[in-house]
Each structure stands twice: as C-alpha cells, then as structure tokens.
C-alpha cells in the first residue's frame with residue numbers, strides 16, 4: 001500500500017517532468033525560429049533592444065522620437081516600425097528606413113501625414129526590423145504632458161507651469177515673462193493653469209507691440225474656463241482672457257485685440273479695423289465651468305477666428321498695436337478682470353494655417 005507521503009512526492013515529480021518537457025518543446029520551436037533568422041542576418045534579436053528616450057510633439061503635428069540601442073551586439077536594424085497610439089484606443093503604424101543601419105542614438109521625425117491629427121496621441125511604440133524582416137521587441141513611451149516643442153515662430157507661450165517667486169510667470173520661450181497680481185496656479189487644461197477670481201487678479205506682460213511684432217502677421221491662442229458667465233450689456237467688455245492695446249490715439253491706448261466672454265453665453269474676439277473702429281467675432285455657445293479653445297490668426301487680409309474648432313473667416317484690415325502693456329486676464333490694471341481660469345496662452349509672429357491650429361488644439365486639449 002502506497003503511503004500518502006509517497007503519493008505527494010510522485011505527483012510533484014510528475015508535475016516537474018511535465019513542465020520540463022513542455023518547456024523543452026516550446027524552447028526548441030521558438031529558439032530555432034529565432035536562431036535561424038538571427039544566423040541568416042547575423043543579428044541578435046534577443047539582445048538588440050531599443051529604448052525610446054523622449055518624444056516631442058511639434059505644433060504642426062509632427063512627432064520627434066529620440067531612440068538609442070541598449071544592446072551590446074551588432075545592431076543591423078534596417079527599418080523601424082513606429083506605432084502611434086491614440087487616446088481613443090486606436091492606433092496606426094508607419095515604417096521608416098534606418099539609413100546606415102547602425103542605431104546608437106538617433107532622432108526620427110514622424111510627419112503629420114502619418115499621425116491622425118484629429119486625435120490625441122497617447123503613446124508611441126517602436127520595433128526594430130532586421131535585415132530579413134524579423135521584427136524585434138517593442139519599446140514605447142507615453143506622450144509626456146509637457147512634451148510639446150517650442151516652434152520657431154512662437155513669440156510667447158504662457159503655459160502657467162512655472163512661477164519664479166514671488167510673482168514672475170515664466171514664458172517657456174524665455175521671451176516675455178509676466179508679472180502676476182493675485183492670480184493663483186490651479187489645475188488647468190494642460191497641467192497647471194492660472195486662476196483669476198474677478199477681483200484685482202491679472203498678469204501684466206510687455207508692451208503690446210513688442211509681443212505682436214508684425215501687425216499683418218500673427219496668431220493668438222488660449223484656453224479658458226469661465227467660473228460664471230455674467231449677463232453683460234450688448235457690447236461686453238469684462239472677463240478679458242487676453243488684451244493687446246492699439247497705438248495711442250492721441251494719448252490713451254484702447255483695445256487692439258482682445259479675447260473675452262460675457263453677454264450670457266458668448267465668447268467674443270474684439271479687434272479694431274484699419275479705421276480703428278471696433279469689430280467682433282462672437283460665438284454664442286459657451287457654458288460656465290467648461291474649457292474652451294479660442295484663437296485668432298491674421299495674415300494682413302483675412303482674420304480667422306476659432307472657438308474650439310469652429311472657424312469664422314472675415315476679410316478686414318487692422319488698426320495695429322501700440323506700446324501699452326498687454327494683459328492676461330484683464331484689460332488693464334484692475335480693469336475688466338476675468339473670473340475664470342486661463343491656460344496655454346500662445347502668440348506666433350505669423351498667421352498659422354488650419355492644420356497647425358488643429359494640431360495645437362489637439363496637442364493641448
């Protein structure tokens with residue numbers, strides 16, 4: 001009669017044997033396939049790994065992927081497969097040739113043609129492809145929340161991320177820091193934003209004509225969220241998101257361009273035309289406590305206004321900007337201040353095209 005202890009030992013031996021046999025079968029199948037291809041191409045699929053060091057998104061939708069190899073062997077990588085993953089769970093792939101086939105450290109630019117610019121990119125995966133088509137192991141990196149690159153035409157970009165105490169708001173371009181009055185850093189549209197309580201809160205910037213360098217070529221963008229939407233008069237002037245002032249006529253500066261909200265449910269872009277008369281773009285669909293993207297481009301002939309991606313085009317002239325300070329969150333000192341949150345305020349010294357505006361919106365939303 002077999003004792004209980006002996007049964008246990010036999011069971012364990014049997015399990016170990018089964019596992020061992022399965023392992024040998026799987027290993028032989030797998031190893032031979034990989035070994036065959038490795039021998040053929042003189043590469044080392046088991047030891048050739050890529051690492052994605054960083055991913056930067058350009059404002060035109062392009063992605064820059066910095067890669068390096070972390071293997072010690074020969075790395076005869078002839079191509080690279082890039083897989084773009086989006087926040088809606090979909091993905092698409094593209095394959096790039098790898099020039100001299102050596103890897104070390106390289107930057108690959110993925111043009112907007114290969115990125116679905118109507119979607120928000122969440123992650124990029126990269127796979128090495130060896131000489132005979134064997135695809136190596138995946139390496140990936142999530143899109144960092146601050147992974148957007150400063151483009152050349154950017155004049156300022158107030159991301160509301162960095163404050164030099166006690167009160168200097170840092171512009172990521174380094175060009176135009178702001179001076180903060182009472183406003184506070186809070187969670188924003190993209191990381192942090194700046195909260196303005198409607199009483200004496202604003203950010204004072206440089207002269208309007210230092211920031212808007214070309215009166216006939218500029219773009220301005222911001223994200224905003226209203227704490228409440230007041231029922232202003234027919235021409236609302238409060239709740240300024242950003243204001244640039246026109247040339248002194250003859251002594252007092254007034255609005256040249258301003259983004260604001262009011263009049264129950266309107267997001268408004270004011271500008272002064274070539275005769276220095278006020279004009280408005282007005283979109284009647286905003287609600288309190290909801291983020292919106294607002295933007296204006298001008299190329300000397302046409303204005304294009306954006307509220308999220310709803311666009312209005314109008315042919316018109318421009319009065320120009322003068323040397324009075326520009327303001328975020330106000331018209332001027334303690335004047336027409338905003339009750340809400342502002343984030344990602346950008347100025348470019350040229351008129352961006354639709355695709356660029358859409359890419360900015362998607363990269364930051």
Ligand SMILES: [Ca+2]
Pocket residue numbers: 159160161188189190191192193343344
């Ligand atoms: Ca921000």
Ligand SMILES: [Ca+2]
Pocket residue numbers: 182197198199200201
């Ligand atoms: Ca206050």
